[in-house]
Amino acid sequence: MLLNRCPVCHTHLTLDAMTSDAAARDALLLFASQPDDLAHALLSYLSLWRPLKRDLSYARTLKLAKEALALAEPGQTEALAQAMGETVATLRAKAAAGAGSLPITSHNYLKQVLKGLASPVCDIVQTDNFGNLPALYATEVIQSAVVLPQRMRRAAHASAMSQAAQSVDNARARYAE
Numbered sequence: 643m644l645l646n647r648c649p650v651c652h653t654h655l656t657l658d659a660m661t662s663d664a665a666a667r668d669a670l671l672l673f674a675s676q677p678d679d680l681a682h683a684l685l686s687y688l689s690l691w692r693p694l695k696r697d698l699s700y701a702r703t704l705k706l707a708k709e710a711l712a713l714a715e716p717g718q719t720e721a722l723a724q725a726m727g728e729t730v731a732t733l734r735a736k737a738a739a740g741a742g743s744l745p746i747t748s749h750n751y752l753k754q755v756l757k758g759l760a761s762p763v764c765d766i767v768q769t770d771n772f773g774n775l776p777a778l779y780a781t782e783v784i785q786s787a788v789v790l791p792q793r794m795r796r797a798a799h800a801s802a803m804s805q806a807a808q809s810v811d812n813a814r815a816r817y818a819e
Contacts, residue, residue: 665700672707680719683726690733690746709749713756725755
């Protein structure tokens with residue numbers, strides 16, 4: 643069954659050819675069974691794994707997709723899609739700036755982003771016995787300045803922004819006293 647032409651090389655795409663490989667068929671079914679935002683984010687995330695001189699095999703694509711999807715708890719597809727989007731944007735920017743390299747070799751960065759989305763951005767800042775702010779205060783303010791603008795893109799994280807800003811304001815007020 644003739645579907646269309648490849649947008650890159652302009653060869654004909656046939657459904658028979660795409661589904662003749664079991665891994666390719668399973669990968670297509672896996673992508674099709676995901677919500678749209680997660681499927682697009684997963685495809686972008688998998689592009690980070692592509693070797694420089696050849697294509698990513700269907701078997702490896704399927705294995706990596708299953709591993710990535712297993713990182714999130716059931717029902718947290720929106721968080722996984724957001725984490726994948728942030729991972730792709732950050733790692734591509736680092737690679738473009740020469741600070742990172744592609745392809746990636748583990749899911750560790752995605753795991754860190756997922757963990758960051760699950761935890762509060764900025765905990766309550768505690769002072770030491772003398773009323774001084776600890777050195778962690780600077781780290782938390784920097785984290786808030788870097789992480790919060792990324793999370794503000796989504797309305798769901800607006801409450802996290804106000805909570806973190808309130809925590810920083812409270813800490814400043816206590817420090818000023």
